[in-house]
Amino acid sequence: MNDSVGHFETLAVTYGERGQRPAEGVEDVAVPVHLASTYAVPDIDPDASLETLDPDAGEFFYSRLSNPTRNALEHRLAALCGGDHALAFASGTAAIVTAISAAVEPGDHVVAFEDLYGGTKSMLTRFFEERLGVTTSFVDARDTDEVAAAMREETALVWMESPTNPLLRLCDMEAIAAIADEYDATFGVDNTFVGPYFQRPLELGADVVVHSTTKYLNGHSDSIGGALATNDDVYAEEVTFLQRVGMGNMLAPFDAYLTLRGLKTLPLRMDKHASNAQAVAEFLEADSRVSAVHYPGLESHPQHELATRQMSGYGGVLSVELDTDLDGVARFVAALDHFPLAVSLGGVESLVEHPATMTHSPLTQADRDFLGITDGLLRISVGVEHEDDLLSDLARGLDAI
Template sequence: MNDSDERFETLAVTYGERGQRPAPGVEDVAVPIHLSSTYAVPEIDPDASLETLDPDAGEYLYSRLSNPTRNALEHRLAALCGADDALAFASGTAAIVTAISAAVEPGDHVVAFEDLYGGTRSMLTRYFEDRLGVETTFVDARDTAEVEAAMREETSLVWMETPTNPLLRLCDVEAVAAVAEEYGATLGVDNTFVGPQFQRPLELGADVVVHSTTKYLNGHSDSIGGALATNDEAYFEEVQFLQRVGMGNMLAPFDAYLTLRGLKTLPLRMEKHASNAQAVAEFLADHSAVEAVHYPGLASHPQHELASRQMSGYGGVLSVELGTDLDGVARFVAALDHFPLAVSLGGVESLVEHPASMTHSPLSQTERDSLGISDSLLRISVGVEHEADLLADLSNALDAV
């Protein structure tokens, strides 16, 4: 989709808007919201089919198949991800389940990072494995040798998050891509935690990248959405079929508009998220009430060198282990003013989340223990507020512990 040599900041503001005007001579500087569910066609065409429908040529039939506002967003997402094609979904989960479905069939095998978002892990086990017969082997993908050791002849998909949720662990995307290619498997990377400005998995060898647009891409905690981008034409056609016909899980026009609006400030927001997160991580790492801080931007992070090599920024999410019990963690959270207790991340406002009782509660206690998700662990999404106010708030809350 991206035939421009414009830089990331410029693409984020304007790419994909050309050709999306509501009428000749109407020059909106923002893509309008096209709410129509259906579109008039000029005449009966016996040769027309859903497969040949070309939104870029103004060929619209029904908004489940394509919509002008969503089409503009998909062009911009592709450009920002360095992809030929992109699709926008009703949620990040919808993007993930479609991405996996397009790569596997019953009897296939998946190798996945063990430290995944709880919803993705449950999807692989309770849906794909228990209902569809697609087995998953979870590995510590920090060590590429573990990924390779888990590969089988029937492995059709390797699924990675990097950094992971919530422990900010990394895999070497380029090295894992080489393993996947050797076995003829598709490599999918969930890039939600840092976004396309700071990490570009397709350029490192991944076949498909997904994002929850709910997070940084929209950035304002007012829209649920997902995105998938790829340079593999055959794979894209399968994903497109599943979205249009098999699942119908496309992004609504208003959410597409909100995400387009959010993307305009993505480069500015990401720089502030990252600088604030670095300051918060360094402050917490030096505090006596803190046992550990997990943030790739810290030199103490065991994969800091890898992060510096495959990322251009470290993102706005970190996790912290407090030196206290669950009651102490509750006192800390209750004492915060600028960090509401809430799931999700990537919005302009700071948030704090308790994985054991929130995002990772679907996992058993044994599974959480094996992953290192303790009752003292908190995930912090650092927003764009003033750094000094955030540090003062955290200091006061730590005094409560």
């Protein structure tokens, strides 16, 4: 990163907060929570426009349109993602639906990774296709040729996740960006699983990147939110219109404050998440009671070379297939002390989740079989606890099988 702007670690701590003065001569070190829903304006201005309000100049009118706490967060998110613009939403799902809505219209076509988050797949099929007439072709994006073969003249959007949930599959973002450019299609990437510290899709050719701030960016399992970042000025204008007027979906001030606070330790947390996850992955891979471990940091991962090329770290999430039946998996989970059974990921605490009966339970058995979601599969979000405690806990779980 340009030294005149600051390195990632410095931006994570201070960017966007300085200069947000609550009163003349007072400058808080940390931006406070601005809970006001509306703001007094100095006078009647016949030339004023709500669409041209400049919060950076202290122009606030109504908190749905802009809020000082959220404004500070959005500046920091843009800087960390390597973008010119960022917007914060009430959830990761809200960020995704806005990102897609800004890129498509009825009759358009989308090419998407078949291994997307289940909520995104349902959004594309049940909302965009059934209600808005936007069709989607799902492909195995690990094979770039499949992405290219699915493109059409009416393809307006290419939507990817990398790594995917829960099998940690990757796609070659630079290669897919080139394909999207050929068709003048918007290329979007959900970067939630590793975040901007380890992977920066905008620098790999993506037009828009989204995150569930609920996960690593906030990092403390106490806030729901989402974010979108882009370098495309025209696209950013459309997203801003949808956020402020078309959908009215924005991150609440207190959640913006919590995310700003969480971002200050993002680099420190991510390094620990990754080192712990690497240790857990290697420990599990060496055990005969484990059929497979899916983690990009392992040399056995079929896309380890790609991960090394487009990521600076491998993240804190892995999945493991136990060599046992559903009852054995239940015994493994019940024996754990440091891995509560819960959905979500990216918090400082470790979690374990059983996709077949939790996040992917709405799918049919045939769909789960197609995606590789077996009864023996567990997704593990590795936290920042001491490595030895985590490994000892997992050993107890394996012994319980």
